[in-house]
Amino acid sequence: SAGANTIAAARHQISSNNINDEMKKKIKLILLPGMGCVPVKESNFYGWLETKIRTDAHLREKFTLDLRDFPDPHLWYFFELLSILSFFDDDALNMIRECVFEAAFADLLFQFHNSRQSIWLPFVRDELAADEYSILIGHSSGAVACARYAEKYKVKGICVCAGYDDDLGDATERASGYFDTPWDYRKIQENTQFRVCFAGARDHLVPIGVQRRF
Numbered sequence: 263s264a265g266a267n268t269i270a271a272a273r274h275q276i277s278s279n280n281i282n283d284e285m286k287k288k289i290k291l292i293l294l295p296g297m298g299c300v301p302v303k304e305s306n307f308y309g310w311l312e313t314k315i316r317t318d319a320h321l322r323e324k325f326t327l328d329l330r331d332f333p334d335p336h337l338w339y340f341f342e343l344l345s346i347l348s349f350f351d352d353d354a355l356n357m358i359r360e361c362v363f364e365a366a367f368a369d370l371l372f373q374f375h376n377s378r379q380s381i382w383l384p385f386v387r388d389e390l391a392a393d394e395y396s397i398l399i400g401h402s403s404g405a406v407a408c409a410r411y412a413e414k415y416k417v418k419g420i421c422v423c424a425g426y427d428d429d430l431g432d433a434t435e436r437a438s439g440y441f442d443t444p445w446d447y448r449k450i451q452e453n454t455q456f457r458v459c460f461a462g463a464r465d466h467l468v469p470i471g472v473q474r475r476f
Contacts, residue, residue: 289418290396291315291327292386294404296424297377297434302331306401328390333381379439382407383414392417400425402468405476406440412450419456424468425476 299305303312312329315321386392386407394416400408405425412420427445429435450457461473 288326289324290392291325292390292392292396292398293327293329294382294386294398294400294407295332296402296404297438299401299404300331302329308401311399330390332377333385377403377407377438379407379410383411386411387415394418397421399423403435403438403440406438409445409450409476410440412453413446414453416453419454419458420450421458421460422476423460424462424465424473425459426468426472427476428472430468430472 293302293308293311295302295305295308299308303309308329312327315325315327386398392398392411392415395418397418398408398411398420399422400406400420401423402425405422406427408420408422409425411417427441429438429441435441459473459476461470463470465473
C-alpha cells in the first residue's frame with residue numbers, strides 16, 4: 263500500500279542518514295605512495311595499513327583509508343609489466359629489447375611516467391577529494407607530494423615517511439616538478455593543524471640527513 267511504501271522509504275532515508283552521519287564522524291586518511299609503487303596495495307606498508315584499519319575495531323571507528331593506485335606511474339613499472347608478459351609471450355620480450363635500445367621511444371615514455379606534481383596534486387584534490395578534514399599520509403615521493411599539496415590547500419594534517427626536499431640528483435625526481443620552486447614551509451604550517459615526520463637511518467634511497475631536514 264501507499265502507506266507501507268511511505269514508511270519503508272522513511273526507514274531507508276533514516277538508515278542512509280545514519281550511515282552518512284557515521285562517515286562524517288570518521289577522519290579520512292589518504293595515502294600518497296612512493297614513485298612506482300604499484301599495485302599500491304602490494305607495496306611497502308600500504309596494504310598492511312589498510313588491513314590494520316579494517317580489522318582493528320578502535321581504528322575502524324575513527325578512520326577511513328583511501329588507498330588507490332596513482333596515475334602517471336614510474337617508467338620502470340612499464341618495463342616490469344612487459345617483463346612479466348615475456349614469460350608467456352616472446353613478442354613482449356622483443357618489445358622490451360626494442361624499448362631499451364630505441365632511445366627516442368624511451369625518452370617519450372620517460373616524459374609521461376614521472377609521478378608528476380601536475381598530475382598527482384589534482385588527483386588528490388579532485389579524485390580523492392582531500393579537504394580540510396583529511397589527513398594525508400605520504401611515503402617517499404608521496405611525502406613530497408603531501409608537503410606540496412599542503413602548500414596550496416588546507417588539510418587536517420600530514421604524516422610523511424622518508425621525505426626529501428630536493429631531487430637527490432635523480433633525473434626522474436627532477437622531472438617530477440616538485441622541486442621547481444622553493445619550499446614555503448610557513449604556508450604548510452598555516453594549512454595544517456599538525457605535521458608528523460618519520461625518518462629511517464637505514465634508508466638506502468634517501469639519506470637520513472635529508473629526511474631530518476625535510
